Amino acid sequence: MNRVTSTAYDSPVGPILLTFVDDALVRLHVAHDGLDVARAEIAQRLGVVPEPETSAGPGLVAQLDEYFDGARRTFDVALDWRFVRGFTRAALEATLQIPYGEVASYGEVSMMAGVSRAARAVGTACASSPFSIIVPVHRVVRADGSIGEYGGHPEVKQYLLSLEGDVVLGETLRASD
Secondary structure, three states: OOOEEEEEEEEOOEEEEEEEEOOEEEEEEEOOOOHHHHHHHHHHHHOOOOEEOOOOOHHHHHHHHHHHOOOOOOOOOOEOOOOOOHHHHHHHHHHOOOOOOOOEEHHHHHHHOOOOOOHHHHHHHHHOOOEEOOEOHHHEEOOOOOOOOOOOOHHHHHHHHHHHHHHHHHHHHHHHO
């Protein structure tokens, strides 16, 4: 039997519920509607209430701290893809190829995932990602360069893009000195 645990993480974009099955992250949920709602949603999807565990995912918590401090560009955490299938998984995996501080359009990601003209499907995949932030769906933008909705919270997407852009700009400025 698998052990299902969760822990809350207080981030600059709001509370985040991290849920693990054994040692793999099954869901990172920015809990805009509150941690209790996020816990109920994941319990319904998994069919079991995750055990609250403050020590769950300490490595990921440290990595998130580093990311929000501008010191981490990628994450090293096992992902449990049970909620992601087919093209959705291909699209999410393609977003992992978008470099830190850069963006790609939904259409570009559809081509990276091996299916041209599937921009809308990429949008759906990004909106349903169980690994927001870890799998950088915030780096996927509309063809005209506008950022889009990001699950009804474009301010979160703007924050993440600005954070990454500021880090890259700072590095560029330091390198030119």
